Amino acid sequence: MISHISEADIPSRPPVPWSARDTWAGVACLGLWAVLAFGTVILVRALRLDLNPGLVISALELPLLLPVWWFAFKKNRVGWGQLGLAGFKPGVLGIGIGLMLLVFGFNILYSGLLSRYGLTMQLDLERVFEQSASPWPLVFGGVVIAPFVEEIFFRGFVFAGLKKGYSWKTAMVVSAALFALIHLRPLAMPPIFMLGLVFAYLYQRSGSIFPAIILHILVNGLALGSASMARGMQAFLSEIYPLFRQLGSV
Numbered sequence: 001m002i003s004h005i006s007e008a009d010i011p012s013r014p015p016v017p018w019s020a021r022d023t024w025a026g027v028a029c030l031g032l033w034a035v036l037a038f039g040t041v042i043l044v045r046a047l048r049l050d051l052n053p054g055l056v057i058s059a060l061e062l063p064l065l066l067p068v069w070w071f072a073f074k075k076n077r078v079g080w081g082q083l084g085l086a087g088f089k090p091g092v093l094g095i096g097i098g099l100m101l102l103v104f105g106f107n108i109l110y111s112g113l114l115s116r117y118g119l120t121m122q123l124d125l126e127r128v129f130e131q132s133a134s135p136w137p138l139v140f141g142g143v144v145i146a147p148f149v150e151e152i153f154f155r156g157f158v159f160a161g162l163k164k165g166y167s168w169k170t171a172m173v174v175s176a177a178l179f180a181l182i183h184l185r186p187l188a189m190p191p192i193f194m195l196g197l198v199f200a201y202l203y204q205r206s207g208s209i210f211p212a213i214i215l216h217i218l219v220n221g222l223a224l225g226s227a228s229m230a231r232g233m234q235a236f237l238s239e240i241y242p243l244f245r246q247l248g249s250v
Contacts, residue, residue: 016083017076020165023158026067027178030153033063034182054137058145064153072157083156084209092206096215099198107191114187121188122223142224147216154179154196155203155212172200195219 037060044051072078114121154175162171176196180189199212 014082015164016072016160017078018071018157018161018164020162022071022075023161023164026071026153026157026161029067030064030178030182034184038184052134052137054135054139054141057138057141061141061145061149064149068153068157071161082160083152084160084203084207085152085156086208086210088206088208088210092202092208092211093214095205096198096202096211099201100215100219103191103194103198106194110191119187121185121191139224142220143217147213147220150179151199151209151213151216155199155209159200159203168204172197172204175200 040060041056044056068083072083111121158178159171159175162174166174176193176199179196179199180193183189183192185192195216199209199216202211202215203209
């Protein structure tokens with residue numbers, strides 16, 4: 001599917017004004033951001049600061065917009081439309097959902113392989129919920145802030161900018177690799193890389209980052225929702241288990 005995009009399938013949009021060199025400068029800023037983010041997480045854990053994980057997520061995500069603001073808005077004075085915040089044909093979402101099913105299938109196989117060696121690629125989101133005084137900052141940071149910021153940076157800025165110096169397929173692979181690396185979770189990099197490929201493909205196919213944002217929201221929402229439900233189920237079972245023990249002793 002990816003290799004059979006015709007020119008007629010690609011919306012006619014002008015190329016972005018920032019260069020591939022500008023994009024790599026933005027990626028360098030991303031590297032600096034990764035170092036600072038990693039250091040911040042270590043510092044928070046070392047000092048045992050009681051910070052809401054959702055607020056931490058938002059604080060770490062929003063700086064990704066700084067290179068976008070500098071190279072896109074300040075230097076080249078573009079509008080939001082040139083960052084991919086534009087309309088799209090609804091049929092693209094159907095393509096995206098089909099590709100996401102393939103990614104989920106890979107995740108099942110990959111998770112099964114890791115479990116054979118006692119490994120997991122998932123964050124302990126249930127524990128994160130337990131550490132949060134309120135779940136709403138976590139939900140807002142993970143389901144709203146992260147999808148919008150990451151899609152604007154990795155697809156709207158990086159992918160679009162790299163296409164000025166490389167083929168769209170090369171730009172897709174590079175932007176997806178950066179997307180996987182920046183999550184700082186080595187075992188989760190293969191499925192995150194595949195998600196990055198899907199999101200970039202949808203942007204290439206539609207000329208809009210909104211399909212990727214919608215699916216990104218769906219992925220993060222399912223992850224957080226399932227963790228919250230699992231936590232709630234554990235709390236429910238912990239309450240009724242003593243009752244069953246009492247009934248069994250009657």
